[in-house]
Amino acid sequence: MKILFVEDNQPLAEQLIDALEEQRYTVELAIDGQQGWDLVQSSGYDLVLMDISLPKLDGVSLCRLMRVNGNQTPVLMLTAKSTSEDQILGLDSGADDYLVKPVSIHELSARIRALLRRGGAKSPPILSWGNLQLDPSTFQVKYADTLIPVTPREYTILELMLRNGQKVYSRSEILDRVWSYEDDTPREDTIKAHIKGLRNKLRGVGAADLIETVYGLGYRLNPEYYVSKQWQCSCSCLTKSQADLILEKLIHLAKRLQHPLCFALLNLKNQTQYDNLDTVVQQITDQLQHQLKPEDIVAHTGKGQFMIGIYGIPREAGLNRLNYILSTLNQLPFKGRNQEITMNISIVQYPEDGIDLRSLYRAAIAALK
Numbered sequence: 001m002k003i004l005f006v007e008d009n010q011p012l013a014e015q016l017i018d019a020l021e022e023q024r025y026t027v028e029l030a031i032d033g034q035q036g037w038d039l040v041q042s043s044g045y046d047l048v049l050m051d052i053s054l055p056k057l058d059g060v061s062l063c064r065l066m067r068v069n070g071n072q073t074p075v076l077m078l079t080a081k082s083t084s085e086d087q088i089l090g091l092d093s094g095a096d097d098y099l100v101k102p103v104s105i106h107e108l109s110a111r112i113r114a115l116l117r118r119g120g121a122k123s124p125p126i127l128s129w130g131n132l133q134l135d136p137s138t139f140q141v142k143y144a145d146t147l148i149p150v151t152p153r154e155y156t157i158l159e160l161m162l163r164n165g166q167k168v169y170s171r172s173e174i175l176d177r178v179w180s181y182e183d184d185t186p187r188e189d190t191i192k193a194h195i196k197g198l199r200n201k202l203r204g205v206g207a208a209d210l211i212e213t214v215y216g217l218g219y220r221l222n223p224e225y226y227v228s229k230q231w232q233c234s235c236s237c238l239t240k241s242q243a244d245l246i247l248e249k250l251i252h253l254a255k256r257l258q259h260p261l262c263f264a265l266l267n268l269k270n271q272t273q274y275d276n277l278d279t280v281v282q283q284i285t286d287q288l289q290h291q292l293k294p295e296d297i298v299a300h301t302g303k304g305q306f307m308i309g310i311y312g313i314p315r316e317a318g319l320n321r322l323n324y325i326l327s328t329l330n331q332l333p334f335k336g337r338n339q340e341i342t343m344n345i346s347i348v349q350y351p352e353d354g355i356d357l358r359s360l361y362r363a364a365i366a367a368l369k
Contacts, residue, residue, distance in 0.1 A: 001116060001159060002026045002177050004043075006036035006050035006062065007078070012101075016049075019105045024139055024155050025112075026178055033057025037065060043176060045073055047115055052079040052098075060093040067094035074115040078103060113137070127162035130225035132202075132210060134162055143205040153178065154198050157191075161211070161221055166257055170218035195219060223257050224312060240307065243299030247309045248357050250297070254311065254350055261311050262318030263360040264347040265368055266326075268304030277304070284329065284341070291325045315349035322347065344368055 003025050007013040010031070017027045028043070030036035033054040040048065040062075048066070052059040063075050077095040091098065096115055099108060113136060127134045131144040139155060141148045150158065156178045161169060169177075171188040195211060202210050212222040247263070254261040268284070271277055281300055288298045288308065297309035310318045322345060329341050346367035354360035 001046040001156075001163075002028070002044070003112070004028050004030060004036065004039055004045045004048045004050075006030045006033060006048065006054060006059070008032060008051065008055055016103065016105065016108070020109075020112075023109060024136075024152055024159070026156060031055075033059065033062045036062055040066060040071060040073070047074045047076065047112060049076050049112075050078065052077055059095075063093040063095050076108075076111055076115055127159065129162055129165050129210070129221045132158075132162075132207065132221075132225065134158055143202065143207055143210075146205045148201050148205060150198070150201065151194075153194055154201075157194055158198065161219070165221045166223070168214045168217045168220045173218070223253075223259065240299055240301040243297050243301075243307055243309070244357060246297055250309055250311055251350055251355075251357060251360075259312050260314045261309065261350040262313060262315055262347055263350065263354075263357075263364055264308040264310070264318065264322060264345060265361075265364045266306040266308065266322075267344040267368060268306075269342040269344060271304045280341070287329060288325060291328075292321070315347055315352075318349075319345075319347050 001024075003020065005013060005017060005020075005027050007016075007029065008031050013029055013031075017029060020027050028039060028045075030039050033050075034056040036048070036050060036054070037057060039045075050059045050062060054062070057065075059077055059079075063077065066073065066075070075095045075097075077098040078101055079098060080101045097111055099111060127136070133142045134140070134155070135142075136159065141150050141155065141158060157174060160174065160177050161167075171191040174191050175188065199208055199211055202208055207225065210222050210225050211219055214220055250261060253259070268281070281304065284306070285298055285300055288306065292298065292308070292310065296311065297307075299307045301307050308322070310321065313321075326341075326343060326345065346364045348354060348360055348363040348367060350360060353363040
């Protein structure tokens with residue numbers, strides 16, 4: 001996370017910057033309000049930490065200038081005065097919080113974390129993407145409960161990507177958000193080296209392609225990892241209400257990430273011919289779940305009908321996958337029946353055949369008829 005610190009007291013600034021950089025923040029320093037305003041306009045920051053008494057442009061005026069120009073970056077104001085009038089003046093100027101000097105680094109860190117969570121409502125205290133987890137309070141990175149040792153730069157790159165998982169970050173944007181202008185600015189090849197290092201470490205825990213390259217644009221987190229963790233279910237068969245809830249969320253995710261989603265209905269024909277219908281239904285469900293991917297949804301809705309959601313592929317690919325699965329059913333040693341399994345199948349696609357679960361369900365029923 002990148003912080004702009006506007007402070008004319010050089011010893012205090014150096015002390016706080018060292019403490020914040022130990023907590024994996026990238027901090028840039030402006031020594032007066034005018035320089036702070038110039039940097040705010042030219043660079044993107046996750047938070048601005050500013051003194052209220054600054055040369056050239058005081059903190060109250062700088063904060064007001066930011067808000068008038070539509071900049072809603074969280075602002076934490078520092079003041080040497082503890083009177084309520086000064087605190088009210090700072091908050092009325094648009095500041096989100098304030099601290100009275102002398103500043104405790106522990107309290108400052110807690111206030112910063114709170115503002116970062118508030119400024120990005122989608123960012124939970126522990127950032128996650130599927131089985132990947134990053135804990136800003138301990139600076140630990142884990143994948144499926146396995147600790148991954150990362151360098152400070154690798155940690156900061158991962159945190160940047162996790163706070164907006166669907167965003168594609170160019171190399172130049174990563175440079176701007178992770179390196180301070182006071183650093184010796186590296187070349188873009190340095191970003192490639194850090195991404196390669198992260199991928200090697202993720203490969204060691206079974207997630208080599210968790211960071212994917214969007215050719216010509218940059219890097220992003222692979223959406224498939226997010227989906228498989230969020231919607232994977234260990235139960236042998238979902239109920240219709242459970243499947244409806246998950247499918248609605250998957251449709252929302254497909255809309256947000258502009259991914260396809262297939263919705264299918266399978267009807268077991270001539271149900272009375274089976275000696276034990278419940279056993280056959282359970283075995284069909286097990287086979288569907290075994291051969292589909294973890295993020296795909298399987299539910300038996302009753303009376304021999306199955307509802308299936310397949311995320312991330314178009315209708316034709318989904319139909320090929322289901323046809324292959326169904327072709328193998330009669331080759332398996334099912335119990336409780338002595339006839340071949342016969343099923344009707346229909347498959348529709350979001351958003352071409354429907355933009356919500358209800359319209360997709362209607363389209364699939366029409367296709368069955």
